[in-house]
Amino acid sequence: MAAGSEGAGSGPGTDFDRSRKDRTPQGGTVEQAKEACLRLLAVRARSRAELAQRLATKGYTPEITEEALSRLAGVGLIDDAAFAAEWVHARHTFSGKGKQALAQELRRKGVDRADSAAALDAISSDDEAERAADLVRRKLRSIPAGLDREKVLRRLVGMLARRGYSQSLAFTVVKAELAADE
CATH class of the missing domain: 1.10.10 (Arc Repressor Mutant, subunit A)
Known part of the structure; x- marks a missing residue:
């Protein structure tokens, strides 16, 4: 390949090259993982398991993922009990879902049984x-x-x-x- 034939924006010193250098060999930093979670949470509330799954698909290691999620949970941005309560209320009220369907949806989203049960009990x-x-x-x-x-x-x-x-x-x-x- 001749000198200067690299695609635009792919040479040394470009944003693409810098983003690769900022990454740790493990697939990303805790701060990058937190930012990715915050972008996802800005769209809609998510369970801890959903966020962990999304970070894994982006290539973050389990250690980085756990640290980022723990920090976000520590400041109250991730709360599976609150997520389950909000999810159940919205899906029952606006989509007309019954308890069985809601329990299945929460299981798919990785919410544990205790949090699911408490949220489902809100529906008499x-x-x-x-x-x-x-x-x-x-x-x-x-x-x-x-x-x-x-x-x-x-x-x-x-x-x-x-x-x-x-x-x-x-x-x-x-x-x-x-x-x-x-």
Whole structure:
């Protein structure tokens, strides 16, 4: 390769070259890892496990990751219990998710069972039944008139089941709403 044929911005002294020199052989510094976490947290709240996973994909070592996450947790920027409570409230209220679906989502996000259980306990049985009834009432508006009652029942129970409501709750709510609709 001839001298001067390097691509623009890739020679010595460029920003690209400096960023490589600032990196430790292990894949990054604690400060860089903290900055990466702060950028992710600026978009939305995240669990500690989500942040650890994202840092690992960026090439940070487990030691650097743990140090950065511990510092952020120390100042209250990472709190899985608060994350779980916020997640459950938002997903139940705005997406109509039931407890089963929410528990599964929190498991996928790496929130431990104790934090998940505490957040899910914030949803009472009455709250869950009321949210399910609201979803059924909304769905009933779009179901064609004259459709077989059993078919409507199956569709509505299936809709609630896909959203994470227990089969018994779904069946009870749908039967009650169908009776009220008639």
